[in-house]
Structure formats: structure tokens, C-alpha cells
Amino acid sequence: MGIENCRVDFPVLERLIDGQSITYLDSAATALKPRSVIDAMSNYYLQSGVNIHRGKYYLSEEASDAYERVRYSIAQYLGAYGNEIVFTKGTTEALNLVAYGLDLQKDDVVVGFLDSHHAQLLPWRRYADLQLVGMNSEGGIDIERYRELLKLKPKVVVLTHCSNVSGTVAPIEQMATEAKEACDAIVVVDAAQSIPHPHLRIDVSKMPVDFVAFSGHKMLGPTGIGCLYGKSSVLNTLRPLMLGGGMVDWVDAEGSQERKIPHRFEAGTPPIASTLGLGAALTYLNQFSAQESLAHTETLTKAIIDGALKRDYLELLGTKSVTNRCAIGSLRIHGCDDLSDIARSLSDSYGIMCRTGHMCAQPIVDDQMGGEILRISAYIYNTTDEIERFYMALDELVSFLGL
Template sequence: MPDTCRDDFPALRREIDGQAISYLDNAATTLKPRSVIQAVSAYYESNGANIHRGKHRLSEEASDAYESSRMVIARHISAAANEVVLLRNASEALNLVAHGLDLDPDAYIVGCLDVHHSQLLPWRRAGRLDLTRVDSHGRLDRDHFRTLLRGRPKVVVLTHCSNVTGVIHPVEELIAEVRAACDATVVLDAAQSLPHQRINVRDLDVDFMAFSMHKMLGPTGVGCLFGRSELLAALRPLTVGGGMVDWVDLDGSVDRRIPFKFETGTPAIASVIGCAAAIRYLEGLDTPQRHQHAQELSAALVDGALARPGVRLIGPPDETDRIALAALRLDDGVPAGEVARLLSDSYGYMVRSGHMCAQPLVTELAGGEVLRVSAYLYNEVSEIEGFYQALDELLSWMAPASSCG
């Protein structure tokens, strides 16, 4: 699988001090294929005008390209174009919903312990948030979830896939349980899942869904919010200003229709245009071979962690219902950040260290910072094997030093 696409990613040709890089930080952001880079460059080279602001030829061309990208994104998740709001990132999308529902300060909200900070902090501010427990491998405690639903929450916020454990939760089943238990608004964070699988928002029966294009081969600066049209229309905008109004006078203003009433100011035009190229690229690789390759990457990550005494895998010890991601807790005294730096500078392996913007979960399951390795469609099993060999070498001389103090 990677042999057919690695050449499409110019960044993979990069070397550091003569060492070829191996990019294994895909849960943070993915690299960009040449088609995406070319789409962004083409806008700047041949146009560069603002959108929805003028009647001249360049503005109309840019506006058409921008709205065509919205349609490509919407079609990818089986939504209508007016149900997709284009924002800066998934964090802004989730904040828009949390703010826009205009909840009572005491409104009861149910979430999950493996929530990303972008899904935790807005809802903590919006109401009274209660988090569903997870087991020792990061899988949702379904009994506890059902218990919390008996409190008849106003909103249920779900994480489709954890950026710490790689666990893919059975959100279709969870949403069905919500519908049976209460009349809650369901908000899904799909930032980690959508890069790896198609999602049909109609089949899923979700009310709102947020995701980031930069995690699925697209440019940075674009977050997307899906919302059912009738629910979007009732949301209060998070920001106000130019571009989101049809009329302004001394007595008031008239908001534009959805989704435009949520899109204030000049957007990331080139990046949004590049997103259409990213979606087309992903759809072109939506094959059984790609998904088999993802399973092989996941197996290599899990098996490599389980085979090492100085490493503890945070997450399930198998490849069932998970993406190709492994969070590793190193022996006490071995600093994950320093290991990440050495892996990069001495071996060319780009991985992440820290709390992954999910500190409550990392604290609960790992007790401290972790090293995260996340693979994607252009990675090879041999890279993961090489990463573990490099980690072994580092730990062989770092671990003894850590135990002396």
C-alpha cells in the first residue's frame, strides 16, 4: 500500500543530518500529498481574491471553488452543503455548539473520560459535565454510561476515537442508547476517526459532528462542523462581524442563512480549496488494501509495545476496534519528552510526547506523560519496527541512568 502513495508526499523526502525522516505523528496532523499542495498553490498563483465580497471575475471564481469544496466535504459525510460550517479547527466547531445552544448554567451534560480538551473545556463551561468512566484499556464503561443517561442530560458529547488509546467506540450503539433514554442533543468529536473511515451522519443519527481537515491530509486552518439544518438554524453564532450578515443599519442587523451566519470574516480560502483535493485523494484510496494495511500497522504497534519490558501500552492489547496508534508509558524516571527529541534528532523518527491534550485520561491510565506513535496510509511496518529498535537503544542507556538518582 505505501509503495503506491509515498511518492505523493514531498515531505517524506526530507532528511535531518543525512537521516531520512519517518513521520509517526499522524494523530497530531498528517502530511500533505502533492495534489493538495498544488491546489493551494494554484489559488495563490492564478487568483488570490476574496470570496463572497465582490462581483468581479476573480472573486466569483474563488467563491465557486470555495463552495465546491464545501460540497465535496459534505458529500464525504453524506450531509447537505448547508449543514457544513467551515471554521478554523475542530476546537472552534465544538465551542460554537457549546456556546450556541445557550444552555442553562446548570444544564446536565454527559461526556466520557477520554474526551479531548477541545471537547472537555467548552462543555465544562457550558453546563454541569459528568464523565463516563473507562476501563483499564480505555474502553467505555457501558453500564456507567447508561447510569448517567438516567439523569436525562440535555447534551451527550461523545468521542468517536481516542487520541490516546486509539480505541474506536461503538458510537452508533451509544447514540441509539441516548435516543432511547432521553431527548438529548448528541455532539460527536470525529477528529481522530474520520481520517481512517467514512462516516455517514444520516446513518449515525448524530446531531452535530466536528472534525479537522489537517488530520486527513488537508491543509491546516480548516475545521468542519456538521449540524442538522434545523439545529444549526437555532444556534447562536459564536462570533459576529463581516460576512455573516445580510443587512446592517443603525437599529440592528439580519443574519445570513446557514451555514454562512457562523462564518465571520475572511476565511482560509486557499486551505478550504485544498481540502477538496484531500477528500478526493482519500476517497481514491478507500480500498480493502488500505484497510488491511492499517490493520498491519496497528498490529506492529501493539505487538512491538507488548514485547518490551520497559514499555507499557496505554490502551487495548489487541487490534480490535482501534486505529494504528500506540501510547507508551516508559519506565519511571525516563522522560518521554527527551526520548521524543532524541528519536527525532538521532534517528529521524517523529513522534509525540506529553498528555496529548487529554490530560485527565492520561493521568488516569498512565499516571504521567506518554510517548505516542501514530501511523497513517503512507507509513510502512518496517518504520514501526525501526522505531522500536531505536527506542530499545535509547532505553538501554537511559534507563540505568534514571535508576541511579
């Protein structure tokens, strides 16, 4: 089955709101779930529902094996080893784990980017001296500023593979290589927005990155589960963010012995059903080739850019090129500072689901747009007709409001 036929796999798209079908344009926040993901989670509860790793009985060992198979399927997808994959609650926890675990000092320099998600800014600011790279005049990454900051010999460089507001896809292989050559910095990649796209797959065996973080719910999986890839030599140096059962080999009255990686970072009972759902999501995505993923993304991206540029009342954040961009459109409506009513009307009157606010990327949104934005983000189940429908609905609302 190709991407063009995948809509039938998503039950939410069968819903009607006041007789209208749903146009879902908020996948950068969370993606819809195909039936196979829902079934994987339901089957776990129907057939087992037990805890893993500790039990020596059949149901526990069966669930443990299924859980660990997901770990190794993710490792294979990334070109990593199984012990380099840590399950987390999501990208945010994964990035916090690294920022905390590296035991940084306040005068250690970390180079980051203005268009990053708050989760890729705030942890580093807490523990170190965060220096930010802004955008260039075309709305892309200011590579020259990045190279200037590398002269400060940062201990860590934190890259965002795809911005959740501009849609810009960063040349992370080139940037990671430059960071290693300049100062052998630890390279941390936020791949939350890129990992859902097969054409943006990261092969850590061929790229000089130390950590990669992503969330299951952005890539068709459930909420509450994510992953941290860590190169074993660096992952071994991290101190765990959380302590408790499951991450120790033994505990006595005087001390304890932590387990080997990755389990020392997975304290407590994990979200087992969500992990199995993540495995099903990866299986689902694997049916699409990089070529069709890229073609579909570029088609949607072109529709978003063209629609914005045709309208004088709109301003689009980021570059105006389809190349190296995801189908994300962050829009400012001239003369409208409060976009809540616009979003509510799009939902209630047209069945179009999109988002307003700062998108957890307030520094770049305020810098580029001067306030809140209206964001649409399209994915594999979207069509160009839906994007055109969004713009036509927006035209009607803007005309009605006299903007």
C-alpha cells in the same frame, strides 16, 4: 494507486536529516500533505488570490464557486446537505461554537468521556454540568457507566469517535441511538481522529447524530480549516459564536438581519486557500477504499501493540486488541518520568518524529499512566518496518540510559 504506494506523494518524506530519511510517527497531531493539496493552495494564489462571495467580477466569482464546491463535496462525503456544513478553523472552534450556541445552563447535564481531547471537555465544563465516562478494566469504553449516566437525562452527549491517546474507536452509532432513546439528547461527535480514515466514514443520513466536528490538517489538508456538520433543524437554533461581515444580509443603525445557515456562522474573510486545500485532501483520500484503509490500519495497529507487549519496560495505554482501534500507541517507559530527551534523541539520532506529553488529554493520561507519555501514531504513508525501526531505536536508548 493503492495505499502501499502513496509515500511518493508526500514531499516531506523525501527530506534527509543528517543523511537519514524521516520516519514520521506523529500523524495524530497533524498529517503530512500530499503534493495535490500543496498545488491546490499554490494555484489559488498564482491564478487568483482574491476574496470570495462579495465581488461581482470574474476572479471573485471563480474563487467563490471553487470554495463552495468544497462545501458540497464534504456534504456529499458525510451524507449531508450543503447548508449543513459550516467551515471553521478546526475541531476546537467547531466544538466551542456548538457548546456556546446551544445556550446551555449550568445545571444542564452533559455526558462526556475521560479519554476525550481537551477541546471536547473544556467547552462543556464551562457552560454545563459535565459528567464523564471512564475506561473499563480492558482499557476500552465503560459502556455500563455510560448507560448509568444516561439515566440523568442529559441535554447533550459528546462522543469521541476515536481517542487521540488510546486509539479506541467508539461504537458511536450504538451510543448515539441509546442517547436518543434514553432522553432525546443532542449528540455531538468529535471526529478529528476518525475522519482521516475512509473505513471510519460517518454517514449522517443513517446515524442519529446532530453535530460532527473535524479538522482539515488531520486528514492530509492544511491547518486553519475545519468543519462542523450540523443537522439543519438543530443548526438553525444555534447562536453564532462570532459576528461581523459575511454573516449578515443587512445592517442599519438600529439592527441587522443574519444570513441563513451555514453562512451566519462564517463571519469574516475565510481561509480560502486552506479550504481549497481541504477539498484536494478529500479528493486524495477518496481514491482509497474502506477495505484497504481498514487493512492497512489494522496492520499498523498490530505492529504497534505487538512491539509494546514484547518489551517489559513499556506500558501501552488502552486495549490490546487490533479490532476497533487506530494505529496510535501511547507508551509509558518504566523508570523514566521525563521523556523529552527520549523524543529528542529519537529525532536527532534516528530521524524518528514522535511526541511526548499529555496529548491534550491529561485526565485520561494521568489516570491511566500517572504522567506524561511517548506517543507514536501511524497513517497511510507509514509501514510496519518504520514501527519496528522505532522500537529498535527505543531499545537502544533505554539500554544506554540503563532503564
